[in-house]
Amino acid sequence: MLDLRATPFTERGSRLLVLAESDGSLRVARAEYETRLSETTVLTGLRLFSGDRELPVRRALPDRVSFGAGVDLLFADPGTLVLTGSGARAVWDGGAGEIDGTLVLVGRAGPYDAGELLARAAERRREWFARMPAVPAELRERAEQAWWTLGVNLLPVAFAGGREGVVPSKLGYVGIWNWDSYFHAVALRHADPELARDQLRILLDHQRPDGLIPDVVHDRGVLAETTDLPRSDHDRLAQHVGGPAAPGEPIGGVVPVTKPPLTAWAAWKIHEAAPDLGFLDEVYRPIARSQRWWLTVSDPDGDGLAEYLHPYSSGLDDSPIWDHGPRAEPPDLNSYLALQADRLGDIAEALGRTAEAGEWRRQAARHVELLVARRWNGSRFVTLTKFASGAAAEVATRTPLELMPLLTGRLPREIAERLVADLLSPAFWGERPVPTVAFDDPAFDPDAMWRGPVWLNVNYLLIEGLRHSGFAAEAEELTGRTLDMVNAGGGLYEYWNPLTGARARGATTGFGWSAALFLDLAHRRAGRRP
Template sequence: MTPADLTRLAGRHLDLVRAPFTLPSSRILVFRAADGPGVRVHTAEYEKGLDECRVLDSLIVRDAAGSALAITDVQPHAVELGGGAATLVFDGTDALSVGSGERGLSAQWTTPDGQTRRAPLDPALRFDVHPDRSVEVAGAAGHPEAMTRSAAVWADWFTRCPAVRADLQEMTAFCWWVLGANIVSLPRLGDARAVVPSKIGYVGLWQWDAYFIAIGLRHGDPALAREQLDIAFRFPTAAGQLPDVVHEEGVLASSDDLPQADRDRLRRAGSHIAQPDAPVPLTKPPLSAWALRKVLEAEPLTDETRMWARAQLEIIRRSQDWWLAASDLDHDGMPEYGHPYSSGLDDSPIFDGPLPTTAPDLGAYLVLQDLELARFGEEFGFDPAPHLARAERTTAKLMEMWDAGSRSFRARAAGEPVTSDAITGLMPLLTGRLAAEVVDALVAALDDPQRYGTPWGLPTVAAGDPDFSATRMWRGPVWVNTNVLVAEGLAASGHPERARALVEQTVALVQHGGGPHEYFNPLTGEKAPTATTAFGWSAALFVDLAVQLSR
């Protein structure tokens, strides 16, 4: 398919409700007006919702009789109004242009302070959006050129979109659009390009998200994939800990970096470890070597790439050392999550009890990380033996979480068993080192309708568990990333056919649900009500799975 074909396929999903009109590296988002005709304009800002980032509450194009022109088509480079009577396009990353080739049309816009203005389109108006969200409006003559430039940006992006199986190509094109749309420039980091989880609030580079997003990007833009890892690895602490988030104002690496309101909320929740006077590290699970391996597999290694990878490996090895030392809070040889944020599964019921939490997924990730580092050692000339020995020790500690009675891995809250049957208990499959009877028990759980055998994939809490909710974040909905990790675990544990079936089920879920949402109802396959749409890692992992299934 040509870039133009892929652009049109992606455009079928740009409804200005679940998918806004935006441009790579722009902070401007355009949605349909909440009530009535026209559109509304917002900015994308770190940890701020759309209501806090209003630029224009409405922007309407009217004909000579004063009637509002309806939105009749949306493509990545242009919003068509009135069947082509007018168009809305980007004019660079910081401005919008509204233009028309017809006489008598005008634009009407309302700012958040309630002021409404109107001006003729003769032939266009340019809306410059400033960092403080103020807008400067002036007549313009370069509307056709702005449209051409915007179209060229998207055409260049879609030249990189992977070719996949015919039944997966349309959603792959849309997911590739999501990745391009979610590019944000971070000027304080030398204009680094972060592909953020979403331009709605999630305007930063979360460590875990960066790994999953890089895995999708590698299939069309390996350099941008490496850039995500480079940003994620750029700010380790002196002890080697990687921060949870890198954003335009700095990093989030400790509870001291949280806003005061968040610290107060955590204190009210009774989390003694998150008290403002007892800071706790905030990070994400150790999948960095796994992600680096996948990104490096995307293309032959050059001398420059090998040098870059070697530098990243030193950072990853120090991060792994930090996990095994500084995060083993009870000194029993198995690190714990000191804070739910560090798990990636913030609202999982395994964190309903006291902290710290000893979790089987963390044990599995640590084993996987050391096994990957041992492989890298053989390739890059450092000793793999310490990593293999540590993986063996961690595997033994992981098996202490196996509960033969329930045939499952269970977490511990401050040393006490957790009864919740959460998807964290399936992650030990990733090690590829479990006994056959343990693997068989976990595989059986995938097809048990009272556990993980729901119609649309693997719920994050077993369907029969008292803590299960089909719609509440991390307490039952299906997430693309956890499906992917379990599929990898199945393949590593000798069940490639079951792994492929889960991959097929996952891409079918995204298609059925209408796009790469943050999470899905496991009973209906629809977007959960509070899930973010056009979500970065869901889009990236769909691309990766589509490529896998097309080989």
């Protein structure tokens, strides 16, 4: 069942959202890119009556909202909401109507057959849930919620080339974001590999000639540089990025905006679940161009280690690592690049390009060696703030980004063991690990985005890193604690308070990658791989 106060009733392909207001009435609004629901309201104050008796919502299900007395609200098509039943009346702000078989609230006029609408809605629900990946029985209820979330977050987006993309959330994130799409594909690969592949294609279709993969594909175009950002984002970043750490250094200018380089990682995961050499051949050269972009354009000081040129490119845009300036080099980025080189090696090997595969693997090894030589200080991997002057400063804030080199699987054993010891220390470990700022760091805030809450993508990548680095027991323990937190928390949130396990203040609901990664971890727990 859905809690309409937090999770709207909606459907695959639909922009319409039905939400409950605090007074018990219902509201209908449209999900649009960078637009508040208050600006897209379609209908407010909806209430149903049978005679003088009000019919409250009894159950909100994936395929209908039931009011009792045989009255239901459901979709006739993605743009049409219909009430079915008889002997009841609907009233809303500025209108009213009798329900006699069907009453169209929003969308295309009928006629409609109530029984046919209900049957078709139920069939859509059965068909989608029949494809859900297998999970343990104790996780099934939350997994069904996750699978429903992925389904209803599928939308046609104007610049997606006719493909359906999973939006992160219809509450505030109505576009196809870069690394979100990779995480969404991780779950979709188990049930619909072609749909999973399309999540990558949507971004690669808009790759720039220099190799940059854009940050967002949305209804109005593509976001690939700071000139594409909404004014509100510029204003927010100007307040958040802690003023120029070097005198006179601005945030402005034309700066490329993307997301972390996990494209080859996602493509290989899809291939592991559903081998398709044609797809690997399709994406191999574009991903190789992206890798070169990171190691050239995104390495302005030429030290061989890439940096994030804009906070948004990290995906961690509210992290305290940005409190000192708009450019930074946390250890996660070059870990992803080493991992991507290894996965490009796997793709090249599968395509019979043995010599290229060997070169990619040598690149991965060299990159990890450079990361260790220049960013390992004997106790941890450091994060640097970079300045246009060429100066750099170490960021004192402790984040799990410094543990991401585990993801490479190539660290010297003693360094890997030190990172695992850090992960299991009170700084990062608790009943609900892993906080996005260390528990004992002065910047830790359990509710502030990227400043302390648990994010499932961080946990998932750390689990991958533990496995790649040979710490299977620790990976299983983190998997268990992550699944338990989500299972007990009541929803698929954007992020969680690590102290309480509840939805963190400000986190949106029905979040795509939380749903996807919970499903993938639960599927692994069921003993079905990859």
